């Protein structure tokens with residue numbers, strides 16, 4: 001399975017098209033996300049650890065916006081509750097096809113993994129079955145802002161008592177000085193990972209109409225409006241956060 005490095009924005013583009021999760025992105029995605037999201041490997045691995053605390057026997061675990069299934073792989077390795085199943089969902093056909101290949105490869109390398117199924121679907125139209133764990137690792141930020149509350153409300157309603165939502169997101173900050181500092185430090189992180197100024201600028205143009213981060217305050221308010229009782233941040237690295245939301 002090819003593992004290319006991300007040079008998608010390395011050449012000057014006359015016009016930078018909006019970012020889409022297509023075949024070109026799929027080819028470089030593992031490299032792109034590791035070099036762009038500070039803390040990503042730590043978050044993914046520990047979602048498995050957190051999930052093992054919330055997963056209940058005979059229940060479903062969702063990975064919504066699974067991309068290549070990094071979170072699904074962590075769930076399958078860490079969760080040992082009896083008779084659990086992972087449903088990984090993404091609406092990018094290119095992501096789903098490659099995700100299925102990766103999960104088959106994982107099957108051939110490990111024994112006693114949870115069964116997993118990859119579903120190509122828009123999570124806004126997906127009927128959610130009762131689940132003990134829902135993970136949305138950097139997915140909500142790509143959902144139209146006006147549809148986010150309804151999605152979180154449906155997730156809340158699908159969660160079994162004692163279950164949890166794990167929600168990771170890029171943050172924006174309401175305080176201008178904090179926003180500027182953490183944005184500058186995120187750019188420094190990308191530069192330190194080998195991205196050029198041109199790559200950083202063109203990627204920002206590609207993503208700005210597509211990915212709309214909220215503030216931590218907005219997340220807290222909206223999660224409570226969706227019916228979550230408690231919101232516990234468990235990880236932050238620069239402007240990237242992961243939350244546990246309890247029903």
Ligand SMILES: Nc1ncnc2c1ncn2[C@@H]1O[C@H](C[S@+](CC[C@H]([NH3+])C(=O)[O-])CC(=O)[O-])[C@@H](O)[C@H]1O
Pocket residue numbers: 021033044064065066067068069070071089090091092095121122123124136137138139142143
């Ligand atoms: N409406 C939608 N329905 C289904 N999928 C969607 C939708 N909108 C966007 N996506 C999918 O959400 C994923 C977001 S990436 C998640 C990383 C992964 N969780 C990881 O832990 O590696 C985050 C990033 O690239 O920053 C993409 O695969 C989209 O196709």
Ligand SMILES: O=C(O)C(=O)Cc1ccccc1
Pocket residue numbers: 032033036037170203207211
């Ligand atoms: O690149 C960025 O600036 C990001 O904030 C995150 C990201 C990572 C991978 C795909 C899309 C967005």
